[in-house]
Amino acid sequence: MASVAPNLSAVRETMDVLLEISRLLNSGLDMESLSICVRLCEQGINPEALSSVIKELRKASDSLKDGTVVLLCSRPETTLNKEPVYNRNSLTFASYSNVHGLFL
Amino acid sequence: MSHWNTFERDLEKDVKKLIKSVSGLQDENDVNFQLALKFTWSNFRFHRFLDVNSHKVQNTVDGIHEKLVVHSDMVKAETWKRITTEFLNSPLLSDGKTKTELHYSILSLLLFLSDSPSNSSYTERPRLKEPDSENYFDWGKYLLEGEEIILGPYPDTPVWSEDDDEVEEDSEPLSREDSGIQVDRTPLDDHDQAKRAVQVSWKVGEPDARTWLEQHVVTQYWTAKSSRFSHSLHLHSNLINVWEQHLYNIDPLYTPEEKVFVSETQVIRETLWLLSGVKKLFIFQVHDGKITVRNDVVVTHLTNNCLRSVLEHIAAYGQAVLRLQTFIDDVTGYSIECSLPVVHNGAKKASEPPFRTYQAFVWALYKYFSSFKQELTNIERCIIAKDETITLSAVLERLTPHLAQLKVLHKVFCTGVAEVPPDTPNVVRASHLLNTLYKAIIEYDSIGEASEQAVALLFLLWVETVRPYLEIVDEWIVHGNLFDPAKEFIIQRNKDVPVNHRDFWYATYTLYSVSETVENDEKLSDTASGSSASDQAASAASKQHTMVSFLKPVLKQIIMAGKSMQLLKNLENKESTQEQLSLRDAERKSLYTLFLESVQSRLRFGEESPTDIVTEQQATKRSLIKMQSIVARHLELDDVNDPLLAINFARLYLEQNDFHEKFTGEDIVFDRSSESVTCQTFELTLRSCLYPHIEKRYFECCGNLMQTLKKDYRLTEYLQAMRNYFLLEAGDTMYDFYTAIFDKVFEKESWQQLSFLSVQLQEAVGQRYPEDSTRLSVFLENVDPSKKKQPINNLDGLTLSYKVPWPVDIVISSECQKIYNQVFLLLLQIKWAKYSLDTLRFSELSAAVRRNEGGLFDQESAKEPIKQQIHRMFLLRVKLMHFVNSLHNYIMTRILHSTGLEFQHQVEEAKDLDQLIKIHYRYLSTIHDRCLLREKVSFVKDAIMKVLNLVLMFSSRWQAGFGAWKIESIDKMESDFKNCHMFLVTILNKAVCRGSFPHLESLALSLMAGFEQC
DSSP states (O other): OTTTHHHHHHHHHHHHHHHHHHHHHTOOOOHHHHHHHHHHHHTTOOHHHHHHHHHHHHHHHHHHHHTOOOOOOOOOEEOTTOOEEOOOSOOOOOOHHHHGGGGO | OHHHHHHHHHHHHHHHHHHHHHHOOOOTTSHHHHHHHHHHHHHHHSOOOOOOOHHHHHHHHHHHHHHHHHTTOHHHHHHHHHHHHHHHTSOSSTTOOOSOHHHHHHHHHHHHHOOOTTTSOOOOOOOOOHHHHHHHHHHHHHHHHHHHOOOSOOTTOOOOSTTHHHHHHHHGGGTOSOTTTSOOOOOGGGHHHHHHHHHHHTOOOOHHHHHHHHHHSOOOTTSTTOOOOOOOOSGGGGHHHHHHHHHHHHOTTOOOOOOEEOOHHHHHHHHHHHHTTOOOOSSEEEETTEEEEOTTEEOTTSOHHHHHHHHHHHHHHHHHHHHHHHHHHHHHTOOOOOOSHHHHHHOOOTTSOOOHHHHHHHHHHHHHHHHHHHHHHHHHHHHHHTOSOOOHHHHHHHHHHHHHHHHHHHHHHIIIIITSOTTOOHHHHHHHHHHHHHHHHHHHHHHGGGGHHHHHHHHHHHHHHTHHHHHHHHHHHHHSOOOOTTOOSSEEEOTTSOTTSTTHHHHSEEEEEEOTTTOSEEEETTOOOHHHHHHHHHHHHHSTTOSOGGGGGGHHHHHHHHHHHHHHHHHHTTTSOHHHHHHHHHHOOOHHHHHHHHHHHHHHHHHHHHHHHHSSOOTTHHHHHHHHHHHHHHHHOSSOOOHHHHHHHHHHHHHTTTTTTTTOSSSOOOOGGGOOOOOTTHHHHHHHHTHHHHHHHHHHHHHHHHHHHHHTSOHHHHHHHHHHHHSOOSHHHHHHHHHHHHHHHHTTOOOOOHHHHHHHHHHHHHHHOHHHHTTEEEEEOOOOGGGGOSGGGGGTTEEEEEOOOTTGGGTSOHHHHHHHHHHHHHHHHHHHHHHHHHTOOHHHHHHHHHHHHHTTOOSHHHHHHHHHHHHHHHHHHHHHHHHHHHHHHIIIIIIIIHHHHHHHHHHHHOOSHHHHHHHHHHHHHHHHHHTTOSGGGHHHHHHHHHHHHHHHHHHHHHHHOTTSSOHHHHHHHHHHHHHHHHHHHHHHHHHHHHTSOGGGHHHHHHHHHHHHHO
């Protein structure tokens, strides 16, 4: 444990620097989400995909809060590769009040 | 893909965290959350983005620097340059490597997410590095020491938090002992606020007052930034800190969350409040009728997860309490807010009559809750007194029986009330609730000792809930008035049928049979007449618990008694005075009271024998009673050798000591401490406590009604009159009537004139039964002429009608009169045949012969055949007479008379009106059958009719005189008769041999005798 320890504090320091970068770039990530992102990237998630997901999630949750909500289309479409492809371009949440039934 | 599988779980967790943190959706079962999860996964797995290119990223970083320089934002540009370099040169993972692919990945992610960095204002925040490294060493030592020497407080232990200094500042004026232990991650900017809150809280400048307040006032843990409370520095009280430190040490990316520290006492008190139905709480929160536990609440001696699992367990009970409480408020009309779906069910407009079954149920629930709350209050009082140590687990332990009961209650409530769809009619809801309780009792009862408390509770609930039903039944079977404004009883009155209507008995009430499986009511337009009611009961038994189960065994009695009572009331109204009735009513005990008294006495009953013997030996009372009771039980139940049962009985009776003390009198109070009413045999209890009362009442009502009908409304006399006229029991009277008709036919005059028939009937009846002459009338129905081919059918269409006054017409309906008329017609036909044979005179034929002698046939040879022919005529006549007389005898004596006697006997014994109606119908169908009028045996009847026809033809030829017909016709008649006779004898013999129609034996024998002589 003692050998790992200096690294730990160094990593923590790096995270602080990273937070600064994040703030400077105005990316809107806080420490918690930043560390989640680091973990995800560490596990091999493509950063570009991750960034698009984050953007879409933000958009969707904003519209959910606004109450202007349309049904989300994320049904898999079968392509020639037989690989389920979701509509990755947009994500919209359904609010309970209007379109709950459509999910059934 | 195998790579994915290895990290699948970790990744999944992180992805969920990401969604929670970015979108703010907390509930993983949320549809939107699932949607987002799917979306995220599909994006992560199937995308067309290129891998990160470090050169490209470096280029972009440089580009941004350049851009910032172009914007002449030199400070920012310099900072950017510096921190990116610093970042790339510092390790991101614990392996210590720099400028890895991960660095560039993260950087590129941030670049993708960046939102016009040049436009936003940015100031670099100073980063603190030093305390971290120091902290590490201190904590390591701290923990190691904690492992080795289990010792008390560690006052010098520094805190690992960055905000350590500020925290200490805050707590100093409060003379905290825990400084350095608490982890407070309050961001810098929030600190002023925290300070302010503290200052406000402690404005009471005097030190004494402050001390007093510290001791007596609860810390405002519910406010956003509360001050911390004092607690021990012992390791055990700081488990959470140790745990947090551990997490912090093993995971560099660990970010501690905001936490609110509470003490266990506060948690206990909130738990108690939650269970007593308080909605505005801090630790537990109500969202849309759902109780959730706050995420950020911690106690210092437990980890977050541990506390959470305990609290979630409690929250489930809190949820049950809340739902029940809402239901109670809703039914009582107390609450304004409607949050549960149940509320819609019970929500009533003021104009609607109260739904008494729910009200009773709520009353029972309320009673339970008041005792439960009393227990909660006791615990809280203990906490306030601080005389003993009270822990959360101790409280839960103490509440265990209550919580188990709460669970049972909630289960019953869910199935019995909450799951019923909103637009269900009251009758279905009421019976569903009662059924649910009933089933639950039986279910728990079968478990035995383990669920004693549950059974006791459910029994109380049931007894209370069933009250409106029993009151409705009581009102109905005592006053004949089905008072049920909310339409909750399974039987409902059809408003459009007046009591003094002929159809009253059949069409007045509708029995709602509630099918559990389909959950909708079938309106059996049955009319609840006795026969059909029992049919329904049978069909109901096939579906399980179709209607209110507990009433099923006595349903028929209730219906009978109720209808009888209403009818009786209507009959009596004219005679007895209202005052007498009300006087009688005042002394009467209601069915519910009687039921409760019986339950009470039943529970007391078994106790007497053991207690008599052991009153003196108080010390060993309990065990001795058990022994005694075991012995007693063993003696009583010779065949049932079950010691467990015996013990149960013993305890049951013992524990009910105080039960029935509180149970007596009008105001029945169930004491909770004594609720060990283990109704070992719940159905037996019902059978002995409830059913006898209903049955007694049923016998009274129906007996009264029968008495009234027989005595005041001369039912038996009317039945006798029916037999007199339709079945020709008043032989002389009817003889006058029908011979007049036969004579008319004989004289070839038209008898089919209503005036003639009426006069004949009036004359005949008026002489002997003057009172019936007005009621009895004769009618001629138009009969299809094609059917009148045979002379015997000449009489078709002649019907009698007897005007039966209400209420006797319930028994003697017009349908009955139709059957009577069918028999009447058959009898007339037989009588006619008999009459026409009887009135033939030998002299007529001899005279004809004599005439012939002097005339045409004077030869000797011709004389012989004529005499022979006349002899044959005589013989045929006698044979026919034998046949007709046998038939006549069979019908009049063997069938009508004996069946009539049986019927009279049964009428005497009939217990209720329904039975009487049934008896009457059975009687009618029996004579209908036995007179061979049934479709199935129509071939026999046809043969008989043929013979009767033959008789009529024979008699008309006889009367026409000898010579008016040819000798061949005699041959034909003889052979026809022989054929029919043989046929009948064969058929009847077969039937008799089979033994299925014993009554036919005499007819078969007499016919056979006639046949053999031929």
